[in-house]
Amino acid sequence: MPSTSHIVTAVDGGESSGRPMVKAEKVWKSFGKLDVLKGVDLEVMPQQTYVLLGPSGGGKSTLLRCINHLEKINSGRLWVAGELMGYRQKGAVLHEMKARDVAKQRSHVGMVFQRFNLFPHMTAIENVMEAPIRVQHVPRKQADTEAEEILRRVGLGEKLDTYPGQLSGGQQQRVAIARALAMKPKLMLFDEPTSALDPELVGEVLDVMKQLAVDGMTMVVVTHEIGFAKEVADGVALMDGGVIVENGPPGEVLVNPKEDRTKVFLSKVLA
Amino acid sequence: MAPSPSDQGEVAATGGPAAALRPDAIKAIPVRHWGRWISAGVVTYLLVALIVSFVKNPNVQWNVVGQYLFSPITMRGLLLTLELTFIAMFIGAAGGVMLAVMRLSDNPVLSWIAWVYIWFFRGTPVYVQIIIWAYMGSLYYTLYLGLPFTGLVFGSAQSSRVIVTFVAALLALGLNEAAYAAELVRAGIISVEAGQSEAALSLGMSPALTMRRVVLPQAMRVIIPTMGNETISMLKTTSLIAVIGGLEMFGRLQQVYAQTFEIMPLLVVACIWYLFITSILTLGQARLEAYFGKGFGEKEAEAAEQRAVKRAARARHA
Numbered sequence: 001m002p003s004t005s006h007i008v009t010a011v012d013g014g015e016s017s018g019r020p021m022v023k024a025e026k027v028w029k030s031f032g033k034l035d036v037l038k039g040v041d042l043e044v045m046p047q048q049t050y051v052l053l054g055p056s057g058g059g060k061s062t063l064l065r066c067i068n069h070l071e072k073i074n075s076g077r078l079w080v081a082g083e084l085m086g087y088r089q090k091g092a093v094l095h096e097m098k099a100r101d102v103a104k105q106r107s108h109v110g111m112v113f114q115r116f117n118l119f120p121h122m123t124a125i126e127n128v129m130e131a132p133i134r135v136q137h138v139p140r141k142q143a144d145t146e147a148e149e150i151l152r153r154v155g156l157g158e159k160l161d162t163y164p165g166q167l168s169g170g171q172q173q174r175v176a177i178a179r180a181l182a183m184k185p186k187l188m189l190f191d192e193p194t195s196a197l198d199p200e201l202v203g204e205v206l207d208v209m210k211q212l213a214v215d216g217m218t219m220v221v222v223t224h225e226i227g228f229a230k231e232v233a234d235g236v237a238l239m240d241g242g243v244i245v246e247n248g249p250p251g252e253v254l255v256n257p258k259e260d261r262t263k264v265f266l267s268k269v270l271a
Numbered sequence: 272m273a274p275s276p277s278d279q280g281e282v283a284a285t286g287g288p289a290a291a292l293r294p295d296a297i298k299a300i301p302v303r304h305w306g307r308w309i310s311a312g313v314v315t316y317l318l319v320a321l322i323v324s325f326v327k328n329p330n331v332q333w334n335v336v337g338q339y340l341f342s343p344i345t346m347r348g349l350l351l352t353l354e355l356t357f358i359a360m361f362i363g364a365a366g367g368v369m370l371a372v373m374r375l376s377d378n379p380v381l382s383w384i385a386w387v388y389i390w391f392f393r394g395t396p397v398y399v400q401i402i403i404w405a406y407m408g409s410l411y412y413t414l415y416l417g418l419p420f421t422g423l424v425f426g427s428a429q430s431s432r433v434i435v436t437f438v439a440a441l442l443a444l445g446l447n448e449a450a451y452a453a454e455l456v457r458a459g460i461i462s463v464e465a466g467q468s469e470a471a472l473s474l475g476m477s478p479a480l481t482m483r484r485v486v487l488p489q490a491m492r493v494i495i496p497t498m499g500n501e502t503i504s505m506l507k508t509t510s511l512i513a514v515i516g517g518l519e520m521f522g523r524l525q526q527v528y529a530q531t532f533e534i535m536p537l538l539v540v541a542c543i544w545y546l547f548i549t550s551i552l553t554l555g556q557a558r559l560e561a562y563f564g565k566g567f568g569e570k571e572a573e574a575a576e577q578r579a580v581k582r583a584a585r586a587r588h589a
Contacts, residue, residue, distance in 0.1 A: 068473055099478050107475025117470035121488050121566045123578070131474035134484060161578035163566035176470075183474060 007153045007208065008181060008215045019082050021046045021187050021218045022067060027076035029062055036062045038242035039076065044187075044220055044235070049213040051229040051250070052222045054239035055265065060222040063239070064189045067220065068109040069102055080109060081186050107135050110180030114192040116172040118164040124151060124175045125160040128182045136183065143182075150178045154208050170201030174208055181212075188212065190221040226269055230254055238262045335536035340543065344527060348520030349544060355440055355509040355519060360502050362445025367452025372482060374457055385453065392450035398511055400447055404439035405515035440512040448505060455497045459490030491563040499556035503549050520544060 022044040029037040037059045044050045052060040065071045066078060069086040078085045086102055087094045097105070119127050128147035132138040138146070151160055154174040164172050173193055180188060190209065194202040206228050213219060213232040223229070229236050230250050237247035238261070246259040257263050325331065339345055373385035392400070408430035417424035434442070463486050471481040513522035524537040 070469055070473065103472070103475045103477045105475075106473055109473070111470075111473035113466060113470060115466055117464075117466040119467065119470070119485055119489075121563075123566075123575075130484065131471075131476060134480055135475045158579075161582060162575040165566055166575060179474070 005153075005211065006215050007150070007211050008184075008217055019046075020044060020079075021048070021081055022050075022220060023077075023079040024063070024067075025077045027063070027066060027078055028074050029059075029066055029071060030074055036242055037066070037073070040239075040242070040244055042237065042244065042247075044218060046218050047216040048234040049217075049219045049221065049232050050235045050237070051233040052220065052237050052239055053224070053226070053229065053265070053269075054245070058239040059242040060239050061191050064111075064191050064220060064222055067187075067189060068106050068111055070111075080105070103135070107131070107183055108186045110183060110185035110188040112173070112176050112180055112188065112190045112193045114195050116164070116169070116176045116196070118172055118176055118179070120164050123161050123163055124156060124167070124178075127164070127175055128179045131179070132182050147178070147182055150181055151175070154178050155204070168201060169197045170204045173197065173205045177205075177208055177212075186218065188217055188219045190219065190223065192222050192224070194223065194225060224269065226254065226266070238265060240265070330535060331539060332533060332536040335533050336539050336543075339524070339527070339537060339540045344523050345520060345540060345544070348518060348523035351437075351517070352506065352509050352519040352521075353548070355437075355444060355512070355517075356502065356506045358441055359444035359448055359509070360505055362441065363448025363452045363501070363505075364498065366446065366449025367456045368487070370449060370453035371456035371460060374453065375460060389450045389453055392447050393454075397443065397447045397508065398514065401440065401443040401512055401515055404434060404443045405436065407434050407439070436512070436515055436517045439515060440509075440517045444505065444508065444512075448501065451501065452498070455494055455501070456490065458497075459492075459494035460486055462493045463489045488563065492560075492567070495556065495559050495563055499552065499559075502556075503552055506548055506552070507545060 020043040022042060024040050024042040027037050027040040027042075028035065040059070040063055042050075042063070052063065054060055062071060066073050067080065067085065072086060083105060084094075085105060086097050088097060088101075089095075118124075119130065122130060125144070125147045128151060129140070129143040132143045132146065133140055148157070148160060151157060154177060156171060156174055156178070159167060159171060159175075164175065167175065177188075177193075193209070194205050197205065202225070206225060209219070209221070209228070210232050221228070221233075233250045235247060236250045236253045238245045238253065238257075238259070240261055246253055246257060246262045252258075253262060254266065257266060326333075370385045370388060373381040374389070376382050411430050413427050414430050414433055415424050415427045417426075460482075467485050467489065468481050471485040472478070476484070509519050510521035512519060513525060518526070521541050524541050528534045528537045
């Protein structure tokens with residue numbers, strides 16, 4: 001692909017290439033008495049695209065939300081780019097981080113939601129500029145130029161001054177991706193980014209995500225799009241009942257699954 | 272617009288197999304709403320009768336109405352009414368936002384303080400609160416600024432000098448309003464989807480920034496109509512301060528008719544002014560609603576085009 005079609009360039013691949021971008025170790029998460037994650041181990045290396053598959057309620061979205069500390073985990077450890085998320089370890093003691101420090105960590109992790117969650121009172125470009133200006137204190141003019149550039153790259157150069165309410169679902173989701181990318185994140189999390197879209201709009205969002213994968217962005221993607229996983233994923237994990245049932249390269253997990261649970265799931269999804 | 276025969280021919284020629292000739296627009300005789308016409312006639316007839324009877328009634332004393340409508344007494348009172356309404360609403364709105372945020376805060380101390388405040392100020396009549404503030408001097412003769420139990424005093428003043436009638440009225444109306452406004456603002460904040468905060472937090476925005484830039488501006492859409500309501504209500508509640516000798520418009524007119532017995536004409540004067548100001552406030556509310564409704568309007572497509580044109584112009588100048 002020609003270099004002009006890059007969406008991101010100079011992706012921060014992590015200083016030492018041997019260190020995982022995301023590392024989860026025996027992560028448990030419960031809501032009240034309900035255990036949603038029951039000891040999840042996961043490693044995502046820099047520049048990898050990792051796809052989480054599985055039935056609803058299996059814990060995929062919760063794991064994603066734990067990675068950027070929107071949810072606090074109850075046990076285990078979770079690192080992003082070598083940093084413990086939400087906590088500071090001093091010797092053997094864990095200290096909860098202040099909201100300001102958590103915010104700082106989150107600013108390096110982009111997230112894209114199923115329901116887009118664009119700010120409806122801001123135009124497309126204002127949505128993209130908001131966090132760089134307010135969080136990273138980028139000068140307004142520079143933020144404007146950069147936001148315009150990113151929106152162009154996701155194919156929305158004509159929609160800069162449009163409010164989300166006037167955009168199609170696919171366009172809104174591309175603005176949401178641009179908004180996350182504007183913070184120059186080390187890692188992008190996608191929570192069922194195409195599930196709320198009309199079938200004919202799914203492609204335009206997946207195309208942007210595929211290009212991001214090619215550009216070397218590290219991504220963790222919760223999706224039901226098996227085709228996307230086959231085409232671009234470096235790793236696939238099937239989650240059910242709060243655990244990772246099976247994981248590995250897509251060529252193995254999706255083509256020759258070892259676990260019966262994976263076979264059943266795939267047969268239903270591909271049917 | 273009905274297509275001309277030649278247009279239709281073109282459509283048929285260039286359109287694909289699915290393109291059909293557009294048939295003539297439907298011309299049908301509309302349903303006749305006789306009931307509406309009759310009821311409108313009856314209501315108009317009764318309304319005209321009522322207005323004529325009122326306007327022609329010599330007991331209204333229209334000359335007295337005219338005499339007092341712009342008299343200095345009325346004007347001075349009106350000025351105080353407006354001052355009290357706007358300053359009290361400002362205190363109320365600012366206090367309300369603060370209390371609502373405190374009430375929703377993770378900090379149990381702040382949440383509890385806000386709860387007690389709202390409980391107290393909503394739980395007692397504003398009429399009583401006005402009197403309490405006016406008589407505060409009988410409870411605390413002197414006001415001190417200092418640290419309790421330490422004897423440390425930075426300054427002091429006599430209560431009766433600080434809490435003059437105007438200040439007592441403002442405190443009573445403003446602090447009471449804050450309690451009600453707090454609940455309105457809280458309702459507005461709750462109405463904003465949780466996904467909005469999550470999106471802002473996931474961008475690295477702090478909780479305070481998220482509230483200020485993302486949640487509150489959207490909550491305003493819900494808050495403004497009810498706040499407009501509160502402002503109109505406040506306009507008339509100011510008349511209660513007559514009880515502590517505060518002479519806003521209605522208090523002054525009351526004073527006049529207590530001596531001259533021109534009760535009806537002066538009440539008409541008061542109503543005319545209240546209606547006039549309420550009308551202006553209603554217009555102001557509509558403009559605020561339009562401002563905070565950006566992104567939700569029906570004419571958004573045109574507006575977006577205009578903004579795009581402006582952007583292009585800016586880019587050319589840069």
